[in-house]
Amino acid sequence: MIERPESAVASIAQRNLEGYVGFANLPNQVYRKSVKRGFEFTLMVVGESGLGKSTLINSLFLTDLYSKDYPGPSLRIKKTVQVEQSKVLVKEGGVQLTLTIVDTPGFGDAVDNSNCWQPVINYIDSKCEDFLNAESRVNRRLMPDNRVHCCLYFIAPSGHGLKPLDVEFMKRLHDKVNVIPLIAKADTLTPEECQLFKKQIMKEIQEHKIQIYEFPDTEDDEDSKLIRKIKEQMPLAVVGSNVVIEVNGKKVRGRQYPWGVAEVENGEHCDFTVLRNMLIRTHMQDLKDVTNNVHYENYRSRKLAAVTCNGGVDTSKTKNQMTRSPLAQMEEERREHVMKMKKMETEMEQVFEMKVKEKKQKLKDSEAELERRHEQMKKNLEAQYKELEEKKRHHEEEKSNWEAQQRILEQQKLEASKTMEKNKKKGKIF
Amino acid sequence: MAATEIARQAGEGARAVPLAGHVGFDSMPDQLVNKSVNHGFCFNILCVGETGLGKSTLMDTLFNTKFEGEPTQHNQPGVQLKSNTYELQESNVRLKLTVVNTVGFGDQINKEDSYKSIVEFIDTQFEAYLQEELKIKRTLHSYHDTRIHACLYFIAPTGHSLKSLDLVTMKKLDSKVNIIPIIAKSDAISKSELTKFKIKITSELVSNGVQIYQFPTDDETVAEINSTMNGHLPFAVVGSTEEVKIGNKMVKARQYPWGTVQVENESHCDFVKLREMLIRVNMEDLREQTHTRHYELYRRCKLEEMGFKDTDPDCKPFSLQETYEAKRNEFMGDLQKKEEEMRQMFVQRVKEKEAELKEAEKELHEKFDRLKKLHQDEKKKLEDKKKSLDDELNGFKQKKTAAELLQSQAQQAGGSTTLKRDKERKN
Numbered sequence: 087m088i089e090r091p092e093s094a095v096a097s098i099a100q101r102n103l104e105g106y107v108g109f110a111n112l113p114n115q116v117y118r119k120s121v122k123r124g125f126e127f128t129l130m131v132v133g134e135s136g137l138g139k140s141t142l143i144n145s146l147f148l149t150d151l152y153s154k155d156y157p158g159p160s161l162r163i164k165k166t167v168q169v170e171q172s173k174v175l176v177k178e179g180g181v182q183l184t185l186t187i188v189d190t191p192g193f194g195d196a197v198d199n200s201n202c203w204q205p206v207i208n209y210i211d212s213k214c215e216d217f218l219n220a221e222s223r224v225n226r227r228l229m230p231d232n233r234v235h236c237c238l239y240f241i242a243p244s245g246h247g248l249k250p251l252d253v254e255f256m257k258r259l260h261d262k263v264n265v266i267p268l269i270a271k272a273d274t275l276t277p278e279e280c281q282l283f284k285k286q287i288m289k290e291i292q293e294h295k296i297q298i299y300e301f302p303d304t305e306d307d308e309d310s311k312l313i314r315k316i317k318e319q320m321p322l323a324v325v326g327s328n329v330v331i332e333v334n335g336k337k338v339r340g341r342q343y344p345w346g347v348a349e350v351e352n353g354e355h356c357d358f359t360v361l362r363n364m365l366i367r368t369h370m371q372d373l374k375d376v377t378n379n380v381h382y383e384n385y386r387s388r389k390l391a392a393v394t395c396n397g398g399v400d401t402s403k404t405k406n407q408m409t410r411s412p413l414a415q416m417e418e419e420r421r422e423h424v425m426k427m428k429k430m431e432t433e434m435e436q437v438f439e440m441k442v443k444e445k446k447q448k449l450k451d452s453e454a455e456l457e458r459r460h461e462q463m464k465k466n467l468e469a470q471y472k473e474l475e476e477k478k479r480h481h482e483e484e485k486s487n488w489e490a491q492q493r494i495l496e497q498q499k500l501e502a503s504k505t506m507e508k509n510k511k512k513g514k515i516f
Numbered sequence: 517m518a519a520t521e522i523a524r525q526a527g528e529g530a531r532a533v534p535l536a537g538h539v540g541f542d543s544m545p546d547q548l549v550n551k552s553v554n555h556g557f558c559f560n561i562l563c564v565g566e567t568g569l570g571k572s573t574l575m576d577t578l579f580n581t582k583f584e585g586e587p588t589q590h591n592q593p594g595v596q597l598k599s600n601t602y603e604l605q606e607s608n609v610r611l612k613l614t615v616v617n618t619v620g621f622g623d624q625i626n627k628e629d630s631y632k633s634i635v636e637f638i639d640t641q642f643e644a645y646l647q648e649e650l651k652i653k654r655t656l657h658s659y660h661d662t663r664i665h666a667c668l669y670f671i672a673p674t675g676h677s678l679k680s681l682d683l684v685t686m687k688k689l690d691s692k693v694n695i696i697p698i699i700a701k702s703d704a705i706s707k708s709e710l711t712k713f714k715i716k717i718t719s720e721l722v723s724n725g726v727q728i729y730q731f732p733t734d735d736e737t738v739a740e741i742n743s744t745m746n747g748h749l750p751f752a753v754v755g756s757t758e759e760v761k762i763g764n765k766m767v768k769a770r771q772y773p774w775g776t777v778q779v780e781n782e783s784h785c786d787f788v789k790l791r792e793m794l795i796r797v798n799m800e801d802l803r804e805q806t807h808t809r810h811y812e813l814y815r816r817c818k819l820e821e822m823g824f825k826d827t828d829p830d831c832k833p834f835s836l837q838e839t840y841e842a843k844r845n846e847f848m849g850d851l852q853k854k855e856e857e858m859r860q861m862f863v864q865r866v867k868e869k870e871a872e873l874k875e876a877e878k879e880l881h882e883k884f885d886r887l888k889k890l891h892q893d894e895k896k897k898l899e900d901k902k903k904s905l906d907d908e909l910n911g912f913k914q915k916k917t918a919a920e921l922l923q924s925q926a927q928q929a930g931g932s933t934t935l936k937r938d939k940e941r942k943n
Contacts (some may be wrong), residue, residue, distance in 0.1 A: 098601045098602060098603050098612065099584070099600070099601070099602050100602070100603050101579075101581040101582070101583070101602045101603070101604055102581060103580045103581055103604060103605075103606060104580045104581060105580035106580070107578070107579050107580050107604075107606055107791075107795060108606075108791060108792070108795045108796035109557070109559075109606055109609060109611050109796075109799060110559050110606040110607045110608075110609045111795075111796045111797075112552075112609055112611070112799055113549045113552065113553055113609060113801075115797070115798070115800035115801070116549055116800055117545045117546070117548075117549050118735060118738075118800075119735075119800055119804070120544075120545045120549075121545050122550050122735055125541070125544045127541075134740035144925070146539070147535065147539050148535050148536040148537040148538075148539050149533045149534065149535050149536060150533070151533065173531070174530055174531055174532070174533045175530040175531065175532045175533070176532070176533060176535055176541070177532070177535075178535060178538070178539060178540075178541060178542045179542030179911070180542070181541060181542040181544055181545060183541050183544065184530050185530075186530075189829070222819060224815075224816055224824050225816060226812060226815075226818045238713055271797065272608050273906070305890060339909055362539075362540065363540070366539060366540045366541050366543075367540040367541070367543050368543070368547065369547075370541065370544055370547060371544060371547035371548050371550075371551055372547070372551070375551065375657075379656075379657045383653075383654065383905050386652075387652050387653050387654075390652045391652055402534070416843065416844065416847050419847075420847065420851070423851045423854075427746060427854065427855060427858060430858070431858060434862055438862070438865070438869070439864065442869055442873070445873050446873070446876075446880070449873070449876055449877060449880060452880060453880055453883075456880070456883070456884050460887045460891070463891050464891075464894075467865065467891070467894050467895065467898060470898055471898060474898070474901060474902055474905060477905060481908065481912070484912075487910055488912075488916060489857065492919060495923070499926070516617055
């Protein structure tokens with residue numbers, strides 16, 4: 087089922103008024119302003135040629151949208167599916183309505199109708215896109231609402247069921263626009279045939295899970311009863327006519343047959359009045375609201391998600407991203423990036439510091455080692471020096487001792503030789 | 517409010533066609549009204565004024581109920597904004613009313629920054645709405661609009677002119693919110709003084725270029741009453757929740773020894789005019805102005821600040837997709853540049869540090885070489901000394917050996933001489 091957005095009511099303090107304040111006049115203010123602004127509505131009609139689409143539009147709005155000067159699309163032969171719009175301004179009871187009727191001539195008329203829904207989808211999307219661009223501008227002024235608010239789909243009165251084309255079209259469009267299926271040219275079906283046909287169609291619609299426009303529930307009991315009645319009559323079987331005929335003294339719109347007149351506005355003949363009341367008199371605003379709050383929002387979120395998520399993102403992240411605007415999205419990414427960079431920076435910093443420390447440590451160690459060895463060698467040398475000194479001293483001692491000894495010996499020798507000389511001289515020696 | 521309700525020109529490019537009967541779309545306004553009533557309405561009022569000017573009392577009087585709040589003291593350090601939301605119902609119309617009060621306004625010695633917190637508050641509400649509007653999945657339909665729709669500016673009843681704080685504040689607020697200036701506690705001013713006061717205030721506002729809210733005169737139904745009321749601005753009001761018996765009715769009034777000021781008596785004060793204009797006639801217009809003028813201005817400034825433009829340099833309009841993609845690319849480029857910069861900086865530092873360490877290493881090697889050389893020199897000296905000592909030792913040894921040899925020779929010779937002598941003797 088198409089979701090309708092719920093109004094959130096937070097728990098807020100209630101206050102009772104002890105007298106007339108006057109804001110009950112707000113609705114009147116709103117009324118006044120809306121009349122001054124005027125209203126817009128875009129209605130799209132889709133169906134094969136000859137199902138009476140143009141006639142029905144004329145009947146609905148009691149005007150000649152397509153006349154001699156502005157011929158309807160059905161009078162022109164089309165090779166491919168076209169999407170054409172006509173804009174008219176109608177006034178009633180002080181209320182101004184700019185009505186845009188979008189027709190799709192050529193739909194379903196070709197032999198091969200594959201993709202004949204594509205131009206229709208393209209049109210709807212392009213109107214949504216226009217609105218989205220206008221809404222997203224920096225300078226927003228006039229924002230004309232050309233989005234398609236309602237699509238009347240005409241089903242040929244075969245009496246059997248939906249054609250494959252019908253199913254295919256509705257399936258493709260039910261999530262883009264409010265689809266209201268209608269049985270066209272219902273005056274070819276008897277009431278019983280009509281009932282069976284309707285049941286069959288609804289069954290098939292449910293089978294294929296097609297979401298047609300649903301009437302909102304109201305709190306009012308009477309309205310709810312009416313709505314339930316309408317729901318039972320879906321899809322509405324309609325007859326259209328541009329011709330006014332006199333029946334029993336009354337002038338009515340109808341189709342004259344030899345066997346009688348099928349009156350357009352006779353509830354027993356067809357569901358035209360139901361359609362008109364529902365479409366124009368009671369639910370026109372709701373159709374616009376659903377288009378704005380549901381179909382357009384779907385389009386927008388799909389479009390924006392495609393723009394920002396750049397495809398290929400894991401679904402867990404995507405869910406989170408949907409609740410943010412694309413700008414907040416970028417802010418988030420920026421923040422993440424900054425954090426990532428900070429982390430990277432600290433990591434690189436750490437590695438850097440560590441390496442520097444290592445290197446410095448190594449240098450220190452080498453230096454210490456060097457010092458140590460130097461000390462050692464110095465000590466070594468000093469020891470050797472000391473040894474040498476010892477040796478030298480020892481030697482000096484020895485030398486001086488020996489020299490002293492030698493001197494004594496010399497002395498003795500000298501004295502001995504002196505004595506010998508003396509004795510020689512004395513003649514002891516001959 | 518749906519965005520579609522921004523000013524639209526009906527019927528552009530459409531041709532008018534006559535209707536042959538009653539179609540029924542004249543019920544559209546009713547459909548719209550029914551939807552709005554079902555959805556409920558929302559209105560936010562900001563009361564700005566010095567402490568003690570009767571703001572809370574006036575709110576209570578306007579809405580015929582008792583709102584929260586106790587009278588505040590005068591010793592607040594700064595201006596704070598307190599907001600309270602209430603649900604009111606009158607016949608079938610539900611109104612979510614938010615009353616925001618400025619607490620501590622005008623109490624500080626230095627009031628230069630008084631207006632800042634007010635402007636910030638208003639901007640915060642705009643920002644919240646903007647964020648919601650820009651979300652990918654948004655729920656504007658059920659969003660609780662907190663933007664300020666009307667600002668009641670309370671002027672102290674001095675009888676002379678506006679205070680400079682008033683002028684400064686109103687000048688800062690006039691492009692952000694609909695300002696409705698009112699003279700508070702006007703039962704302190706006599707009728708003649710009041711007329712002069714109003715004229716003075718109006719002229720001061722005009723000469724300072726302050727744009728206060730003008731009641732709209734474009735809709736014929738209300739144009740007349742609105743333009744009359746525009747001439748009575750600023751409204752001189754008196755608020756009271758107490759009732760006094762006048763004649764055989766209980767009316768809201770303030771009782772003085774010299775008489776009773778009736779709040780709802782139009783010859784006593786402009787309270788009824790204020791209520792009429794603010795609530796009964798122009799509430800919807802105040803909301804619309806806030807959305808289409810003040811909010812749009814904020815949004816435009818914010819988006820331009822972020823670098824969004826409507827047209828590219830060739831004046832071709834950007835589509836939404838292009839805008840976002842351009843922004844995104846710019847943004848990505850920015851991030852990459854930052855990353856590059858950081859990397860470069862690191863590379864630089866590494867280089868520098870390496871050079872430093874290399875220097876240190878070189879020095880160490882030099883030191884090592886020097887010490888080595890020193891050591892070698894010392895060693896050499898030692899070797900030399902050793903050598904010389906050895907030489908000396910050898911020399912000495914030789915000498916010693918030589919001397920001993922001589923001695924032994926001498927002894928031998930001495931012995932042989934003796935032998936010779938003995939031989940001679942024998943002969």
